Structures are given as C-alpha cells and as structure tokens.
Amino acid sequence: MFKEVGKNIQRVDGYSLVKGNPVFTDDIDLKDMLFIKFLRSPHPHAVIKSIDTREAEKMAGVALVLTHQNTPRVPHTTAGQGYPEPSPYDSVMFPRKMRFVGDRVACVAAESPEIALDAVKKIDVEYKILSPVFNPEDALKDGAPIIHDEKDSSGILDPKHNLVGEVEVNVGNLDAGFGEADVVLENRYEAHYAQHTPIEPHIVITYLDENGRLVIRTSTQVPFHVRRICANVLGISIRKIRVIKPRIGGAFGTKQEVYLEYIAAYVTLQTERPAKFELTRSEEFTSRTRHPIITVLKVGARKDGTLTAIDMRILSNTGAYGSHATTVMYNTGSKVLPLYRCPNVRFEGKVVYTNLPVAGAYRGYGATQGYFATESMLDEIAEKIGMAPVDLRRKIHIKEGETSPIFDALGEGKKGIPQVISSSKLPLCIEEGFKLIKWKKKPKEEGKMKRGYGCAIMMQGSGIPAVDMGAATIKMNEDGSFNLLVGATDLGTGSDTILAQIAAETLKVPTERIIVYSSDTDFTPFDVGAYASSTTYISGGAVLKTARKVLEEIILIGEKMLNESKENLKVENGKVVSKKTNSSVTYREIACNALYETNQHQIIASMSHISHKSPPPFAAHFVEILINRGTGKIKVEKYVACVDCGTAINPKLAEGQVEGSIINGISYALTEEFIFNKNGKMRNASFRDYKIFTAMDIPEMKVVLIPSHEPSGPFGAKSVGEVCINGPCPAIANAIYDAVGVRIRKTPFTPERVLKAMGEIEHLKDIHKMENY
C-alpha cells in the first residue's frame, strides 16, 4: 500500500495561492520599469512600404520604438517544442509583411503603459495592401495569395500553395476493407477556432541581474525552450539568460509559445532597464488559438459493428504562422485512430496558412477535433446497423495487450513508435458511465423540451515517446528533508505536488518533507516543459529514478552506521532499520553523518527520464441534454466521465483536471466561437462577446477515476490533463441527434445552428459572415 501516492495531499503551493500571496509574474515591483505595447496590423495581408517612428520617439517618456528596421531578423518558430522544432521557421521578431489583422508592426517601450499606447498611435505606417485568403480550401488553390513568400523561411512544404505540411499513411488495404463492409458512410465535420482564455493573459518581465545577465520572468509552459529560442532570436549565448517561471495563471497550451519574451528581452538589453510586456484580454484572444480542422471521414462497418475500413482526411488551418502546424495535424490521426480496432486505415492530413489568427497548441492538440468526427460518425454507423451507440463502443475499441499499426505509422510530426497497450480499463469506464447516466430509451418530454443522451470514448497519450525528457535533482538536508529540483512546469495543474508525492513515496517520508523548487533554468535541471500530457509520466519518471538513487545512498550510509548488510535493512518512516536487531538510524542522523562526520559529502542525485512509449489514458463520457425546440438552446443536464489515468497520484487533483477539461470542452461545444468581419478581424475579442462557461452554466458532473496500473509509469500512473477535453463535442452532438433527430457536423452547437438544423428557421442571414474557417 502507498502512503503518499494515491492520497489527496494538499497542494504544496496551495497556502500561498489561497492567501493571494505575490507569486505570479506580475507580482513583483522593479524600479525604472518600462512598459511595452504593440502596434498591430489593421490589414490581413499587406507589406509595410514605409514606417515612420520619429513622432513616437520624440514623445516624453518613450524609451524605445522597435520595428523591422531596427531589430534582428532571425527566422524561428514561436512553438515551444523540443529542438530541432518540428514547426516551420516562418516568424521573425517584427516582420515586414503582415499576415493577419493583429500581426506585429512595431512596439513602443515607455515609462508607463499609457504613454506607450499614445506613442503607438503616432507611428506612421504606409502599407501595400495584398489580397487575403481566409478559407483554407481556397488557400491551397493555384493562384491563391501566397502568405509566406519570404526567402529566409524554412520548413514550409509548399509555400506557393500555402501548404505548411502534409502526411499520408496507409495500413492494410482500404479498398478491400470498404468491400467487406455492409455499411459505408462518408461525412464532413468541421471543428472551429477557440481560445484558451487563461485568466492571466500572457505576461513577461525582463531585467538584468547584478552581473548583467538577462533574467526572463515569464508566464510560460516551457522555460527551457524560452531560453533556447530567445538566445537564438537575440543572438546571445544561452549562458547569458536565466528563465524563471513563477506561479502562472492558467495556460492550456497557449503559453507553449515563445513570442513576447524576446521582445521584452531586447528592450532590456538595449536600455539596460526592466521591461514588462503584458497582453490585454483582447490581444490574448488572437495570441494563439485552436487549429480549426475540417475532417472528411469515410467509415465501413459490418452489420455486427466490426469496423472494416477508416479513411480520414483532414485539412487544418494554422492561420498566419505555422506554430505547431504539422504536429497538431499528425496528432489528429495518431491520438485518435489507434483507439479503433480496424485493420484498414488511411490518414491524410494537410495544414495550410490563411490570413487569420495564428493557431497553436491547445489542450487536446488536434485529437479534440478528430474525435468530434470519429465519435459522431460512430453514432451514425450505429444507427445504420441498428446497434445502440454504447454497444458499438463496447465492441470497437483497442484493448489491453493489443496494438494498432497507427502507433508505428504516425507520430508527432514524424513516424511513430510501435507500442502495445499495457493498461486499459476502458471497458469498465464504459460500463460504469453507462450505469451512472441512466440512459433512457426514447425519453418522452412534454412540450418544447426534448431530452437526449449521447456518449463518446477517447484516449490521448502520456508524453511524446522518445522525444520528451525530464530531469530531477534531489538533495538531502540535515533534518531529513529533501530539496526536489525539477525543470517540470506546474501551470496550475498541481504537478509540483504530484512530483513531491512521488519523491516522498519513494523516499518513505511524508510529502511535507519534500521542498519543491521548479522551472528555473539556473537552478533546476532540464525539462521540456508542460505539454503533451507529459509531466506526471515523464517528469514523474525522472523524480522516481532520482529518489531511488538517493534512497540507495541513504541505505549505503545506513549499512555503515548500523554495521549491517543491505539485505538485513529496511527503510520505513524516515529511518533505516535493522531487520535483525530492530536498531535504527534516522534520516536526520544519516544526513548529519554524511555532511559532518564520516566520508563527508552531500547526499544528492540527478536523473533524467524519457519513455519509448506513450501509454494512453482512456475515458468514456456520457451526457444528458435538454433542447428547447423553440429557442434551440441546449442545456447540459448531467455529464458523466469515467477515466482511466492509471494510478491517480493525487485523486483530487486528477479529478480537477477532468472537471476543468470537460467544462472547457462543453463551453467549446456550445458557446465559444470566433466571429470575424470581412477583413478577417475577430469581432468578439472580449469575455462579453466570447462566452466561456460560468458557474451558472455547469451541469451536474459525475467523475469516476477507474484505476489501472501502467507498468511504465511512476507507481502505475498515466496522464490525465488533456484526454477529457475530447469528449464533449461528439457526446453532445450525439445527444442532439438522440433528442431531436438532427445531426450537426459543425461546431459550436449554438441555438441558431440547432434551429437551422431542425428546420425551425429559414437559412439564417449569415450574420457570421466568415464564421468557422
């Protein structure tokens, strides 16, 4: 039995957070701070013919104006990924060509934000306007405006057709598969733009330390990638940069981007003054977004539900820059298709530029868009063959001990790695969820309200296999406590706490004896950062190894102090105990012995961890909704999620991940939508007009963690952060069909879209002229 793992230990940072202590990026005061504001492009596609900053520079209180004319032009990707990044090098600090409304023209650093804003207005820019392209299908056509025609970009597959990347994989024999099918269906599904909306927008503060080294204090998921990318863009050595990630106010993928840090850093290097760069809420909306993806899905099945062929073709829209473009595209196949037992599969993906806001990493990372298509389609197949949706789900999913050829064929931006599912309790998740939702066949409702039920199954991964690496250092103090230093990045998930629990369990001490310090490139070992559902599994693996090594050292000293051999010793409650005599030495005595008495040395270890597999967490979701036929409004009444994340290191924190991702997912499915004007400008960039769920909107939630044991994970753990955002879109689409018999294949399911689908209203005058690219 575990003593620390599997327990609802309170967050190690909880006390400071509930007190509102100054622990976030912006909560420090530095003297002589400069404030930075952007001038952004009013045009979706244009070239700067001339730019005159003299009036701005003359203003009292303006320290510096930066444009493409006085900053280094170093092509890079803003995607905070491992090196070399699989995203194209298509960005520079300040481009001469504008590629979406909001692209960065210039910035002003001034004594106050107000002065900076006033000065921005005084910059005179003359643009040569170019034709934009917004529709991703049009962007691929011959003769479409070419968005990236610059010569120094690299990693773009076919710039002339705005094609960032493509992939095609075939396993089995697709034609034969469709030949064997009793039913073949083909449909088109569209998943829309969305923004993460962390309550803390992007913010960075830069300054020079007492030795003149650059310190970047930033709200990021990827401190080590920030250091590397900034060094490259600024043309300075990595050794001259220290990146600190304090507590951060939510991220969900949008802070896996590096694009404000080097600008603030450049201001600091030029002026030798601290600089702060914070996005406004409206800027945050078009900082980074979810890739809108069109999926054309063709599935063949036998009458008994056996899937014989899946042909999935996707077109992903990365907007103006290709951040995470190819990797998200790969993931739409690689994190979705292996869930289904099917011998004949084809996946084809294309990702294109358009003159719309830049997409990036968003919780779910392509899988969310993919599951909307596959899990909607499964219900359509189920109806054709006369099978209950839940029965079809019971039949078609991958099981423990099985593999999928897709694991090998598709990775993240490249070929994958074969793997066998070594832990899955998905069958139990489906049974338990089905029981809890109390699915009623043909529910009868009076009047306008119609009730419907829907379900979906899903998986994700745990880290990127053979890519993601985490490291940990543990050192022992003379009171028998331990400093745990990790590069891993707690973005509010509670990973500092979970990693402390893993260390405590291994070292056989209470978690309170572990002092965690994370995400500081000067003091903590490397970690790729918090993304791809990697922290518990990968960084946790590093902590486990490190703690084991420290424990070996402790036992070695215990041997000498007790004059016993290892075989006769056990470790319990912070003591090394002789099994023979029951005499013992405490950790405190061992640490003091090592530090002050015998063979003096610091008890310390550092270990790194990667994994050659990425064990998927699984989940089954069930939803009950009520639709008002008069207004088209959907009310989610009840949502049940049964989740296999292996061992939940901290069940309460794991539940929190599930609940948070589901509400984010329901909000995405029902109310969140980017509305553009004819110029490609987002018209609703505020919380007033872009509706995210409040406490009033949430349904009754039932979350059940169904433990499995993942042999490759720390204490049997897998990931839990992303998987559940994949469920709400398809589960609700399926429930809509169950309630009113219409199939909506385009998200979000807003009242007008529901009414339109039901034929209750005429084709709405397209108020969202350019919705949903």
Place this chain on the structure above:
Amino acid sequence: MQIEVKINGVLKKLETSPGERLLDLLRRKGYKSVKRGCEEGECGACSIILEGKLVKSCLIFAPQVSGHSIITLEGLSPKGELHPIQQAFLEEGAVQCGFCTPGMILATKVLLDKNPHPSEKEIKEAISGNLCRCTGYVKIVKAIKRVGETLNKNV
C-alpha cells in the same frame, strides 16, 4: 491628489490621480491579490469588497472609494491563520492555478456574510461574475457548500 480609504481595517492616506483605476492603485500599493485579468469588468479576477459588496476594481476610479472601506484578500488572514473559506478551498481542491482564487474567495465571503445557508443555485449565482478556466467550478462550489455547512455548525 490624496484619498483616505480604509483598507482591510486600516485607514490609509494614498496618493492617486483622478484617472487611476482602483485596480492599479491597489496593485501599486502592494495588494497583489487583486489580479488583472481583463480590465473590462468581465472576469472578476480583480474583485474586492467595497462596503460589504463585491465589486470589480477595474471598473472603479480610485478617488471614488475615498472615505470608504474596502477589503482585499490580504485582509482575510492578516495573522497568517487561514480564514475558513481559504481552508475549505485548499482542502477541497478548489484551487488550480490560483489566479481567480482571490476573487472567488471574496465573492464567497460576501455571499456567506449575507446568507450563511446558501443553496447550490445561490452559490453558483454568487460566483457567476468570477471566471475560472481551470476547475470547471465543480470543486469551488463544493468548497463553498462546505464552508456554509461548517459555519452553520458553529452557529
């Protein structure tokens, strides 16, 4: 200009200007629990209590609170001992990133001060002006329910 305002029970004389928002003044004076999330009154991260009411400090000019009494989260546990609401948030897992937490806790305080026996619906209404993107509100509602129950026992 100078204003006199009682912050967390202590009368303060503070320099400000007619155009300064209360949010900026408070943060400038070190009340960092007051968070900047949208600056347009929509997210609730900058919530404070003004004369017993929950208000968004980004929508108030600093001079408007002259002669009034306000409470920020710093005022809830002045001696370091956690307020029962803070304790419940901590124990129920109602905190993830913690950025919305100060506003949420103050919204809870305003609710419970007026209504020590809130229903689930009343709880959800009371925090509906405070956005959280991490928790899905489930554990926040649970924590508030629990405080309500504990307070009732103590009464």
